[in-house]
Amino acid sequence: MIRIRCPFCGERDHSEFSYGGDGSIDYPALDAPVDDWVEAVYQRENIRGVQTETWQHTSGCRQWLLVERDTMTHEIHSVRMAHEGVATLVEAGK
Amino acid sequence: MTGSRLPAGGLIDRSQKVSFSWDKKTLHGYAGDTLASALMANGETVFGRSFKYHRPRGIMSAGVEESGAIVTVGRGNRRDPNVKATTQELYNGLQASGQNAWPNVRTDFGAVNNLFSRFFSAGFYYKTFMGIPPMEWGKGTGIWMQYEKLIRKAAGMGVASREPDPDTYEHGHRFCDVLVVGAGPSGLAAAVKAAQAGLDVLLVEQDFLAGGDYLNQSSPEAAAKIKSALEALESAGATVLTRTTAFGLYDNGVAGLLERVTDHVADAAAHTPRQRFLTVRARHTILATGALERTVAFGNNDLPGIMTASAAGIYANRYGVLAGQNVVIATNNDSAYAPASTLLNAGAQVTVLDARAALSESVAGMLESKGMAVKTGSTALNASGKKGISAIETAEKNNDSWRAGSSIDCDLLLVSGGWSPVVNLLSHRGVRPVWDAANLCFVAPEHNEPVQMAGAASAVWGTSDCEESGNHAAEAAIASINSHAVAGRGNVVSGGWDAPIAPLYEVMVKGRKLKSFIDPQHDVTADDVRLAHQEGFVSVEHLKRYTTLGMATDQGKMGNIIGLALMAEALGREIPEVGTTTFRPPYTPISLGALTGRGKGAHFKPLRRTPMHDWNLANGATMTEAGLWQRPWYFARQGEGITEAYIRETITTRKTVGLVDVTSLGKIAIQGPDATELINRVYSNAFAKLPIGKARYGIMLRDDGIVMDDGTTWRFSDTDYFMTTTTAHAAKVMVWLEELLQTRWSDLKVHVTSVSEQWAGSAVAGPNSRDVLKDCVEDPNTVTNDALPFMGVIETRLKNGVPCRIARISFSGEMAYEMYVGSDYAESMMDLLWRSVQSYDGCLYGTEALGAMRIEKGHVTGVELDGRVTIDDAGLGAMASDKKSYIGSALRQRPDLNRSDRPALVGIFPKDRSETFKAGSVLCAENKMEGHGEGWITAVTHSPSLGHWIGLGYITGGYQPWNGKTVTAADPVRRGNIDVEIVSPHMVDPSGDRMRG
Numbered sequence A: 001m002i003r004i005r006c007p008f009c010g011e012r013d014h015s016e017f018s019y020g021g022d023g024s025i026d027y028p029a030l031d032a033p034v035d036d037w038v039e040a041v042y043q044r045e046n047i048r049g050v051q052t053e054t055w056q057h058t059s060g061c062r063q064w065l066l067v068e069r070d071t072m073t074h075e076i077h078s079v080r081m082a083h084e085g086v087a088t089l090v091e092a093g094k
Numbered sequence B: 001m002t003g004s005r006l007p008a009g010g011l012i013d014r015s016q017k018v019s020f021s022w023d024k025k026t027l028h029g030y031a032g033d034t035l036a037s038a039l040m041a042n043g044e045t046v047f048g049r050s051f052k053y054h055r056p057r058g059i060m061s062a063g064v065e066e067s068g069a070i071v072t073v074g075r076g077n078r079r080d081p082n083v084k085a086t087t088q089e090l091y092n093g094l095q096a097s098g099q100n101a102w103p104n105v106r107t108d109f110g111a112v113n114n115l116f117s118r119f120f121s122a123g124f125y126y127k128t129f130m131g132i133p134p135m136e137w138g139k140g141t142g143i144w145m146q147y148e149k150l151i152r153k154a155a156g157m158g159v160a161s162r163e164p165d166p167d168t169y170e171h172g173h174r175f176c177d178v179l180v181v182g183a184g185p186s187g188l189a190a191a192v193k194a195a196q197a198g199l200d201v202l203l204v205e206q207d208f209l210a211g212g213d214y215l216n217q218s219s220p221e222a223a224a225k226i227k228s229a230l231e232a233l234e235s236a237g238a239t240v241l242t243r244t245t246a247f248g249l250y251d252n253g254v255a256g257l258l259e260r261v262t263d264h265v266a267d268a269a270a271h272t273p274r275q276r277f278l279t280v281r282a283r284h285t286i287l288a289t290g291a292l293e294r295t296v297a298f299g300n301n302d303l304p305g306i307m308t309a310s311a312a313g314i315y316a317n318r319y320g321v322l323a324g325q326n327v328v329i330a331t332n333n334d335s336a337y338a339p340a341s342t343l344l345n346a347g348a349q350v351t352v353l354d355a356r357a358a359l360s361e362s363v364a365g366m367l368e369s370k371g372m373a374v375k376t377g378s379t380a381l382n383a384s385g386k387k388g389i390s391a392i393e394t395a396e397k398n399n400d401s402w403r404a405g406s407s408i409d410c411d412l413l414l415v416s417g418g419w420s421p422v423v424n425l426l427s428h429r430g431v432r433p434v435w436d437a438a439n440l441c442f443v444a445p446e447h448n449e450p451v452q453m454a455g456a457a458s459a460v461w462g463t464s465d466c467e468e469s470g471n472h473a474a475e476a477a478i479a480s481i482n483s484h485a486v487a488g489r490g491n492v493v494s495g496g497w498d499a500p501i502a503p504l505y506e507v508m509v510k511g512r513k514l515k516s517f518i519d520p521q522h523d524v525t526a527d528d529v530r531l532a533h534q535e536g537f538v539s540v541e542h543l544k545r546y547t548t549l550g551m552a553t554d555q556g557k558m559g560n561i562i563g564l565a566l567m568a569e570a571l572g573r574e575i576p577e578v579g580t581t582t583f584r585p586p587y588t589p590i591s592l593g594a595l596t597g598r599g600k601g602a603h604f605k606p607l608r609r610t611p612m613h614d615w616n617l618a619n620g621a622t623m624t625e626a627g628l629w630q631r632p633w634y635f636a637r638q639g640e641g642i643t644e645a646y647i648r649e650t651i652t653t654r655k656t657v658g659l660v661d662v663t664s665l666g667k668i669a670i671q672g673p674d675a676t677e678l679i680n681r682v683y684s685n686a687f688a689k690l691p692i693g694k695a696r697y698g699i700m701l702r703d704d705g706i707v708m709d710d711g712t713t714w715r716f717s718d719t720d721y722f723m724t725t726t727t728a729h730a731a732k733v734m735v736w737l738e739e740l741l742q743t744r745w746s747d748l749k750v751h752v753t754s755v756s757e758q759w760a761g762s763a764v765a766g767p768n769s770r771d772v773l774k775d776c777v778e779d780p781n782t783v784t785n786d787a788l789p790f791m792g793v794i795e796t797r798l799k800n801g802v803p804c805r806i807a808r809i810s811f812s813g814e815m816a817y818e819m820y821v822g823s824d825y826a827e828s829m830m831d832l833l834w835r836s837v838q839s840y841d842g843c844l845y846g847t848e849a850l851g852a853m854r855i856e857k858g859h860v861t862g863v864e865l866d867g868r869v870t871i872d873d874a875g876l877g878a879m880a881s882d883k884k885s886y887i888g889s890a891l892r893q894r895p896d897l898n899r900s901d902r903p904a905l906v907g908i909f910p911k912d913r914s915e916t917f918k919a920g921s922v923l924c925a926e927n928k929m930e931g932h933g934e935g936w937i938t939a940v941t942h943s944p945s946l947g948h949w950i951g952l953g954y955i956t957g958g959y960q961p962w963n964g965k966t967v968t969a970a971d972p973v974r975r976g977n978i979d980v981e982i983v984s985p986h987m988v989d990p991s992g993d994r995m996r997g
Ligand SMILES: [Zn+2]
Pocket: A006, A007, A008, A009, A010, A057, A060, A061, A062, A063
């Protein structure tokens, strides 16, 4: 079982979280061309090693997180709030 | 071999006699016995019959590695097969029996298989299944199916109870700084040191006593050490759990434990669980898991009366049982001399065959003082005896090979082929063990896990070395937790024997055909390994699967290394080049009940009741499941079944008025200055100009342009919206909005809050619904057609003063209202509405009538919006705005999503209107029942409005190309095939006059 250190709630079992997806995607504007959307939605890297992914603390604070996780070892390198404003507030509160 | 109880000694309590039954005989043992030690003391030798050849099998060890004494414990619904007699604690009334034999283990007719053993060699199942020699007559699966049954009957393990398990199991959770696995000399030392450093320590021991190898050394000093360690742990606040196995090690310091709570108790209190499954999160883990003594492959090495050397020492010292009188010990290392001396002291005759050329000085000195016979350069070649060993033919060293020697009579043969450190748990973490050439075993390599190996688990053999090793492991754990540099392995010498161990895996003499077992539980022999190699299985992982070596319940704890050594020899390589197979959890078997815990029956998944659940039941509802929700299905009146009830409810609602609980719909409060912008981006249709006081039906797409969900959104102010979702997708939509706001559109100032639990909802539908509302709200003028037109929204109060929100929206196709009050007021709302509905001869209705009315109208739900359809496929293309961009608007333009031959939503009538048909049927062109057909049926109902059965479904190209053609609804395994007509999905009131009226 992976343990994830939620910046808001502390370290919890991964069963409290839901996996989102690739956290490195910069989604295009809604009116961007179809090709940009195809690139963002379908052309994904299948990384062996450290990748940034989104997780939501669904059974906790419900915040979406950006998690750097090693896909080989499950080692978690960093966890931060996905929402920049919230991330700043949480950092300031520490 | 005939075991007997020694007159004194051991850790058993001779004042507490314990009576138990073995194969229906009543026997006696003592508290502190295992089933194996008690049976041995009673002179029992044969415990079961082997898997394939039905050879008699006896005790081979004194622990979890046991491969021979596999028995069935308990009876009736508590019958537990494949229990290791060597770990089963004895208790009063325990019932046990031998396995895999008929009529009993002493007289087994299946032993005839032994004569045909040629047919049961490696890969037997694969070969017979493919119909190749030696069973070529078994070509084809037909014959296979026949004799597979016979083989299963003759070979096989114990038989599990077919009755439901009467016991309860618990799941628990624990946290600690340091988890120490194993309470032997190194584990106790490590736990004490860590606990005394102020760390929170959890020490677990699979045995029913803490002490590990101390328990096997009948010395007062050893007992004193256990006592003082346990006292130190208690005063330092550490937790010690015995009868608890750490069966698996997982990411981030998580360990799985199984605590056996009542498996050793005759009459467990009803409130105690049988076992607890504990999930532990430890910052650091110390594996003081010990080592297991290996056997050696030689002829008939599976005969009862052949066991590991350490086991005989344990039976004598811990249980006060002498395993045999006339003992031969075959060893390749120093460790066998301690049990040899124990047995000698207990009065047995002992002869040692040491495969090595010379003895160490300490061993030689001990032998001189005791008068033990030792032959160096000698070992066991072939055992003989019927139901137990009676003689051993020796092999003598002849340069690099063996030659047959003499025969020695004996009733007990002890074997020590070296020791395998228990590195299984570290291996669970993906750390591959490495070969230690000095100690001839696999050990942990350098690794980055927060795990320390200690004691024999790290190939340290001597007791005081193990204690020191435990101290070092604790120091490393303390340093790691306090973020100091991690200390190295320290100055503990590995191994610790005076003379080195000599490699000895199989004893063979040229030209002799021997039956030498390496996995007794699965009857895998040394010849099987060579055969597998000969047939091309050269990887250990393939070897394992082909021969089933190490795949029995003992997971090859005693024999795997021999298999690897033989494979290495066959390949002409060294053991480290061949490598080892990966150990996987669980270390020892776990009952399915423990994995399930309380999550069964009604507790299998959470139950969601609406706040008017009791009200529905009190008013005659039969409930159904909708996801986790309990919803009213139908309200049967006197003499009605479901069909009569829902048809009446549908007719009544369409004729006058009906009332239904719709609380399970998802509800989301969307608030903030950018609420309008958010809603306009996620719905495919225009929302930017939704007036205050209005609701609108909306469809949400996913990024890929496929429909995600539908629902209505009500506007209360510039900044305050109320969104409803389908019951099925409530959680998903909530998560989706949160994801968008937090990860993509962090500039939007919007709060989304799930209020599904906060609002109780009902729908009032039918021509008289407005009159019902007038009766029930504080001011009837607020619900007139002008004040509350179609898609209008108001916030008002019910007659009883309860605040409520009402929207005039319709799922049934009738004039209808959805009304929400705070959940605490659900019943009062229903009381009020129901009184009025009754005054119009209306009814309560459930999901079945709701479904009938929506199918008649062609309104889609989850079964139509199944994650594969576009908005056009569902016939809702008009809901896709071309004046704005929204989620999914780009990718829904992909060419394949816009082909005219995509399946599209249609209505379906049976050609013969008296016919019925079923959802799930495949729609095919007439007489072309092939492939995937042309479409499928999603939902069917009897339509009271039309007087016959109708359905919704999808078919290639939709309604137009099939207009006037006969289509077959294929359902070959249920109703059979019937002819249907394809019609518009709007089967009743297509103009929508009724709901607008
Ligand atoms: Zn959190």
